[in-house]
Amino acid sequence: MVKSKKVLFWLVAMLGMFFLGVVSQSSGLIDDFFYYWEDIVYLSVQHMQLSAISGSAAIVLAVPLGIWLSRPACKRFAEPMMQVLNIGTTVPTLAILALSMSFLGIGATPAVFALCIATLLPIVRNTYVGLLAVPDHLKEAANGMGMTPGQILLRVEIPNALYVIFAGIRTALTINVGTVPLAFLIGGGGLGELIFTGIDLDEMPMLLAGAIPTSLLAVLVDISVGILAFFIVPKGVNPLRMNT
Amino acid sequence: MIQLENLTKIFETPDGVVTAADNINMTVPQGEICVLLGPSGCGKTTTLKMLNRIIPPTSGRVMINGEDTSTLDTISLRRNIGYVIQQIGLFPNMTIAENISIVPRLLGWDKKRYLARAEELLAMVALEPKTFMQRYPRELSGGQQQRVGVIRALAADPPVMLMDEPFGAIDPINREVIQDEFLKMQEELQKTILFVSHDIDEAVKMADKVAIFNAGKLIQFDSPDALLAHPCNKFVEDFVGTDRTLKRLRLAKVADVMTPAPTPVKPDDDLQTALQIMQNNDYVAVTMVDTLGRPIGSITRDLATAKRGRCGDHFYGLRAIARVDDDLRSVASAMFSKDTTWMPCVDDEGIFRGEISQRGVTHYLGATYRSREAQQTGVQHGEV
Amino acid sequence: METLAFIAESWSLIFSLTLEHISLVSVAVGLAILTGVPIGIAITQNESVAAVVLYAASIIITVPSIALFGLMIPVLSLFGQGIGYLPAVIAVLLYSQLPIIRNTYAAINNVDPALREAARGLGMTPVQRLRLVEIPLAIPVIFAGIRTAVVMNIGVMAIAAYIGAGGLGTLISRGITQTDPRQLIAGALAVSLLAIIADYALLYCQRKLTPKGVSA
Numbered sequence: 001m002v003k004s005k006k007v008l009f010w011l012v013a014m015l016g017m018f019f020l021g022v023v024s025q026s027s028g029l030i031d032d033f034f035y036y037w038e039d040i041v042y043l044s045v046q047h048m049q050l051s052a053i054s055g056s057a058a059i060v061l062a063v064p065l066g067i068w069l070s071r072p073a074c075k076r077f078a079e080p081m082m083q084v085l086n087i088g089t090t091v092p093t094l095a096i097l098a099l100s101m102s103f104l105g106i107g108a109t110p111a112v113f114a115l116c117i118a119t120l121l122p123i124v125r126n127t128y129v130g131l132l133a134v135p136d137h138l139k140e141a142a143n144g145m146g147m148t149p150g151q152i153l154l155r156v157e158i159p160n161a162l163y164v165i166f167a168g169i170r171t172a173l174t175i176n177v178g179t180v181p182l183a184f185l186i187g188g189g190g191l192g193e194l195i196f197t198g199i200d201l202d203e204m205p206m207l208l209a210g211a212i213p214t215s216l217l218a219v220l221v222d223i224s225v226g227i228l229a230f231f232i233v234p235k236g237v238n239p240l241r242m243n244t
Numbered sequence: 245m246i247q248l249e250n251l252t253k254i255f256e257t258p259d260g261v262v263t264a265a266d267n268i269n270m271t272v273p274q275g276e277i278c279v280l281l282g283p284s285g286c287g288k289t290t291t292l293k294m295l296n297r298i299i300p301p302t303s304g305r306v307m308i309n310g311e312d313t314s315t316l317d318t319i320s321l322r323r324n325i326g327y328v329i330q331q332i333g334l335f336p337n338m339t340i341a342e343n344i345s346i347v348p349r350l351l352g353w354d355k356k357r358y359l360a361r362a363e364e365l366l367a368m369v370a371l372e373p374k375t376f377m378q379r380y381p382r383e384l385s386g387g388q389q390q391r392v393g394v395i396r397a398l399a400a401d402p403p404v405m406l407m408d409e410p411f412g413a414i415d416p417i418n419r420e421v422i423q424d425e426f427l428k429m430q431e432e433l434q435k436t437i438l439f440v441s442h443d444i445d446e447a448v449k450m451a452d453k454v455a456i457f458n459a460g461k462l463i464q465f466d467s468p469d470a471l472l473a474h475p476c477n478k479f480v481e482d483f484v485g486t487d488r489t490l491k492r493l494r495l496a497k498v499a500d501v502m503t504p505a506p507t508p509v510k511p512d513d514d515l516q517t518a519l520q521i522m523q524n525n526d527y528v529a530v531t532m533v534d535t536l537g538r539p540i541g542s543i544t545r546d547l548a549t550a551k552r553g554r555c556g557d558h559f560y561g562l563r564a565i566a567r568v569d570d571d572l573r574s575v576a577s578a579m580f581s582k583d584t585t586w587m588p589c590v591d592d593e594g595i596f597r598g599e600i601s602q603r604g605v606t607h608y609l610g611a612t613y614r615s616r617e618a619q620q621t622g623v624q625h626g627e628v
Numbered sequence: 629m630e631t632l633a634f635i636a637e638s639w640s641l642i643f644s645l646t647l648e649h650i651s652l653v654s655v656a657v658g659l660a661i662l663t664g665v666p667i668g669i670a671i672t673q674n675e676s677v678a679a680v681v682l683y684a685a686s687i688i689i690t691v692p693s694i695a696l697f698g699l700m701i702p703v704l705s706l707f708g709q710g711i712g713y714l715p716a717v718i719a720v721l722l723y724s725q726l727p728i729i730r731n732t733y734a735a736i737n738n739v740d741p742a743l744r745e746a747a748r749g750l751g752m753t754p755v756q757r758l759r760l761v762e763i764p765l766a767i768p769v770i771f772a773g774i775r776t777a778v779v780m781n782i783g784v785m786a787i788a789a790y791i792g793a794g795g796l797g798t799l800i801s802r803g804i805t806q807t808d809p810r811q812l813i814a815g816a817l818a819v820s821l822l823a824i825i826a827d828y829a830l831l832y833c834q835r836k837l838t839p840k841g842v843s844a
Contacts, residue, residue, distance in 0.1 A: 090823040092783025095816035102809040178692030211698025322751030333746025337764040337839035380841025
């Protein structure tokens with residue numbers, strides 16, 4: 001039932017788009033928009049590269065960090081550490097970029113570094129919280145069967161925490177893709193170039209040539225991570241598949 | 245008084261139409277507890293919840309004290325019916341006092357009156373008002389919460405109460421205690437109560453009437469004793485269990501079954517006197533009491549025949565004593581554990597009031613079957 | 629050192645920009661509460677409407693803030709309000725809907741069905757149920773949603789400086805264009821501190837507003 005409503009929602013959205021398209025076509029906006037087509041393609045690729053590099057670096061760093069913090073040996077400093085991370089997530093992304101620039105200068109490197117930091121935090125937090133939320137009785141049962149700590153982690157804890165971990169990755173990557181336009185401000189490139197220049201020059205088509213692909217990219221990333229989670233998280237512990 | 249007339253609930257589900265309650269008819273007299281009993285999904289809870297329209301009936305009528313409730317609006321109907329559910333449902337954001345006085349407050353009582361009422365009710369269930377009024381539900385034990393749940397339903401003094409497995413979530417020991425307290429309260433309050441349970445023992449203990457449900461139908465509506473003695477079909481027979489006659493032990497008091505006030509002997513009496521009493525009354529034994537009338541021993545016929553002298557010099561000690569308001573279950577238990585078939589019965593002061601024997605108990609339990617057989621033979625033979 | 633000196637000397641500027649930032653976020657989130665909480669309560673009545681509303685809100689929040697500004701500017705320019713205060717407030721208003729609606733919806737929906745049944749059985753009207761039971765129990769979760777919205781939108785509002793909305797983002801944008809690390813760091817620190825302080829202050833309020841008998 002919910003699914004058919006979603007379809008309806010998209011239909012309405014499409015109709016709206018179509019209507020907008022008709023309006024903008026009649027005003028000549030579309031032609032202006034395609035004037036920037038080459039820029040859009042070039043900058044989109046750059047945009048995605050920034051996103052892919054910083055995002056995958058963040059995942060590679062954050063998941064092991066979250067796992068490590070959730071181990072009993074780290075109990076003493078894991079909580080204070082999470083407090084610090086929580087404060088870190090409240091820091092606005094523009095501020096992270098600005099601080100990164102003031103220490104690393106301008107260009108792609110400080111941009112990737114800042115993006116990576118901003119993306120890191122939600123993933124570490126969700127990995128840690130997800131692993132800690134695995135019920136003790138499951139771990140106890142696994143212990144009782146004689147599984148090694150490594151086996152318990154791989155076969156019991158991670159599969160059960162995977163949904164929460166994926167939720168973290170999804171949030172983080174959405175933030176990442178949404179922050180990439182700001183990277184232009186510190187010389188990192190990407191679709192932000194069209195948006196900010198468009199604002200400065202009061203050039204609507206240029207502005208839209210940046211804003212529309214950026215929005216689509218963000219929605220696309222969000223949806224694809226969602227689909228990935230749908231299929232990768234084991235069916236028995238996947239709230240999205242509980243009644244299928 | 246509660247009357248249900250052709251009360252019916254039909255649910256439309258994706259898998260088709262389900263009749264959850266099928267033309268239920270019954271009458272619960274004022275001041276009685278009627279337990280709705282049956283396996284899960286039998287329609288007992290649906291029937292209960294149609295009374296306060298938590299589940300709106302598909303058809304049929306509910307009359308409370310002769311008034312058709314369909315003429316009342318839902319809100320005022322509910323405020324006049326006490327409602328207790330298994331999950332208790334105390335509001336965690338309110339203190340105990342606020343929880344208890346919620347209906348009075350909705351009814352617009354003034355503050356002094358509803359606070360006084362809350363104190364009175366807390367005292368009634370032995371919860372010290374000073375201690376509990378300002379506490380929050382989570383600071384109370386499960387048993388305490390359930391007591392508060394019950395008195396919250398009583399707050400505006402409704403004539404009728406609906407209880408949906410009210411003691412189901414409480415551990416067995418506390419459940420017995422709360423059931424006893426509740427019965428004592430009911431003796432005073434005389435509410436008309438519908439009570440859902442899936443536990444035959446609870447039903448036998450609490451009920452004046454039991455309504456057994458299966459698959460949406462009311463199968464049998466009877467007193468607990470009649471239900472246990474004469475289950476109307478195989479389903480009821482299976483549901484009440486093969487030990488149903490033993491369950492009936494709980495329903496009778498010693499006072500109903502004992503031989504009242506047989507002549508006792510005193511320690512100073514001669515054994516010949518004791519023998520005389522036994523022969524005159526056709527007893528196998530006679531009880532010996534002290535000067536205050538409390539039983540202290542027994543003389544059997546053999547003993548009185550074999551020995552000479554005073555009763556006080558030749559008697560058997562008492563293995564067990566029954567109290568007149570004990571139920572037969574505890575008497576049977578004492579007989580088995582003390583290996584005896586006979587017990588003197590005393591009142592609250594310990595004064596000898598009668599004797600109970602195993603034969604007396606079995607005779608009592610068998611009476612209902614004999615009378616029914618006699619009736620049936622009587623009818624067959626056309627006797628008057 | 630230079631940065632500290634800069635902060636000391638332009639103290640009053642930083643202070644007034646902070647006030648501006650706070651007032652922008654407060655107005656927008658305040659409006660968002662006025663719309664989001666009633667919507668969140670209303671959609672508990674219908675599951676499929678709820679699914680659509682939550683889905684729409686989650687799509688909106690996915691759109692990057694700078695892109696959302698970019699999309700709004702051409703539309704609002706038609707009324708001569710393309711840049712400045714209005715698009716910033718509208719964007720924050722839109723972004724705040726998801727956390728507020730979602731938390732309100734979830735909190736009301738998660739009220740123990742037994743409590744709802746008890747409330748009905750005691751003869752409460754739907755409005756009384758909402759006022760006496762459901763909202764008091766939902767307050768902590770609703771407030772958590774408001775907190776998320778505020779913290780998130782302090783960041784969004786910083787970006788809004790680029791469309792001329794003012795606030796602490798002005799310092800950052802000026803710092804970047806003039807390659808002046810003093811303004812850059814001062815702005816970044818101020819906006820971060822503001823977010824952190826707002827987070828803790830609202831957490832404190834959230835605890836204060838939680839009914840005593842309900843665990844936080």
